Amino acid sequence: MxxxxxxxxxxxxxxxxxxxxxxxxxxxxxxxxxxxxxxxxxxxxxxxxxxxxxxxxxxxxxxxxxxxxxxxxxxxxxxxxxxxxxxxxxRPPLPLLTGEQIVQRMRTSVPEDAHSKYLAYFSSELGGITQEPAFMQVPIDDHMVHRGHAAFDTCILADGFLYQLDAHIERLMISAEKAGIKPFWTPSVIANIVHDTAAASGVKNGFLRFWMSAGKGGFGLGSSECIRPAFYCIATKPPVQRLYGPEDEEMGIPTWRAKTTPVGIKSPCMATIKTNNYLPNALSADDAEADLHATHGIFVDEEGFVSEGGTFNVGFITKDNELVVPEFDNCLAGVTIQRIMELVPQSDSLSDLTVCQRKITAVEAKGCKEMFAASSTSLAIPITTWDRTTFFGGEMGYYTQRIRRMLYEDMRPNPPHALHTEVNYGIVTHMQ
Structure with a gap:
């Protein structure tokens, strides 16, 4: 132009x-x-x-x-x-701001609900935690910003306990290694950072989102110019659950409607790394939201095999009572869906289900009894239609309901088990 x-x-x-x-x-x-x-x-x-x-x-x-x-x-x-x-x-020039003016304007630019949504933030560039949303910033020359060269993950905070923190950190480290990021933080140090950020938030329920970046240092393509890797972590309140119709409001649980996204699927190499390159995912979400008959997009590869959704894995219940989860060769190895596969054989209410991870075509998947989405932020959500193919009469399926309840009970520390990390809130905020 x-x-x-x-x-x-x-x-x-x-x-x-x-x-x-x-x-x-x-x-x-x-x-x-x-x-x-x-x-x-x-x-x-x-x-x-x-x-x-x-x-x-x-x-x-x-x-x-x-x-x-x-x-x-x-x-x-x-x-x-x-x-x-x-x-x-x-024309008249733009203002050249002083440091004091910048700080003032950063504080006044914060949306009114920011303090209630963004509770605490750690930045390795700052070397500490802040509770002021105005300073929850990332340097513009950080390669995470202008190249997407970063890995990230999300952990849920439930009743004052971090759920599956170790598994999320392990996946972060694997993604960072595949992305060529060489951190000088050990998993235990990262766990301490996430813990202290959760403690500084002062809330018992929320999400901890964290990123490991190639770091700042310039606007080149390669990371050799980066001074050092960077790590960021933010504690947020759970968003208000989005309901899509009267049926959702009656149940109090969202039900999703899927469509096969026209957006090209990522290569297996990129699809199996949890990086900041989420443009295809974002475009698939925009495409689905523009469709009156859909809420979320599903990726299907060129051979017709199901991959995943924009931010979630998918599971299917076949007519033979088989829980089928697509293989992780062309999608992300979801922490939540893996936990589901571990728990189902241990559940008395799901004893008639057999768990199988294999390739499944979209044609076979649409012939299943039930379909659900699984992620750290949504647990298990029923998908009632896919490309207008209806599952379980358009309602939450029998098995999906039990999987959701099973996962919810596993997440809640009643009592705590090996996958729970208790947050010591007094360590940062001195709260009891």
Whole structure:
């Protein structure tokens, strides 16, 4: 896009530039500036010309101070110079902020609900934990930001205990090694960081999300310029459970509707590493949310075998009472789905189920009795339709309901077992 075509995302004028033969400046011309004749563009910037947008953003928690701080200059002119086609940008400059102004504006830019959602944050760059959302930041030259060169994982905090923390850290270390990241933290040090971040949050239930990055040091492609790896961890409150219809509201449990995503599946190498390269996953989610008949996308490979969802594994109950989980050769080895496969043979209520991990085609999967999604953040969620094929009459299946209950009971420390790590809240906050 040429400079003449660039304008603010909420420009007051949305007409196209005048490139007709009668234009006084030809293809390089732009919209007439009001009262100034052709060849100039006046783009009124917010908050004046976008007061409606500003009001909406204020409603979302952004203050008037922040809008003023981030507003661009009122106008810009694009003027061909000396007849040689070169352009000159003429407008007031953006503000050059002092350190004090930056800190002030960072604090005022925090959405109103941030303090209730983002509870504590550790950064190896800061060397400690903060409870101020304004400072929960990642350096722009961190390769996690501009190259996606990082691995991450998520652990649930249930009744003051971290659930399956060791398994999540083990997967993080495996993903980091495959991604060429060589951390100088041992798994026990990472466990301490996650624990202390959970303690600083002061809550008994939530999520601990953590990332291991190649680190900061420049904007090159390779990580040789990175000064050192980086580690970040944030404690968040559980999001409000999203319900998709009256049936969900009646049960109090979401039911998902799946579709085969048109987004290309990742290569086996990339699909088996939990990295920050989630663009295909995000696009599959956007595609599903735009479909009136779907809520989530499912990846299917070129041979027709089921892979996974955007952020979850899938399981199927066949007509022969077999729990089938797709192999991990073209999808992520989910910690939660693996725990399900361990627990089912031990459950009396699921004694008639046999567990099998194998390849399964989408055609065979759609002929199953039940389908469910499994992840650390959602446990086990029923999927009632896939490409409009209905499972169990469109309701939560008999076995899915029992798997969900079994997993929930395993997650809750009543009593604690080997997969629970108790959080000592007093170590950071001195709370009892």
């Amino acid at each position: 040429s400079l003449t075509q660039r304008g603010p995302p909420c420009s007051a004028t949305t007409s196209r530039p005048d490139t007709s033969p009668t234009s006084s400046r030809g293809a390089a011309s732009v919209l007439p500036r009001r009262g100034r004749g052709p060849g100039r563009l006046r783009a009124q910037m917010w908050p004046s010309s976008c007061s409606a947008l500003a009001a909406r953003r204020r409603g979302a928690g952004l203050s008037t101070v922040v809008l003023a701080a981030t507003a661009a200059p009122e106008s810009f002119d694009v003027v061909p110079q000396n007849g040689n086609g070169a352009k000159k940008l003429s």
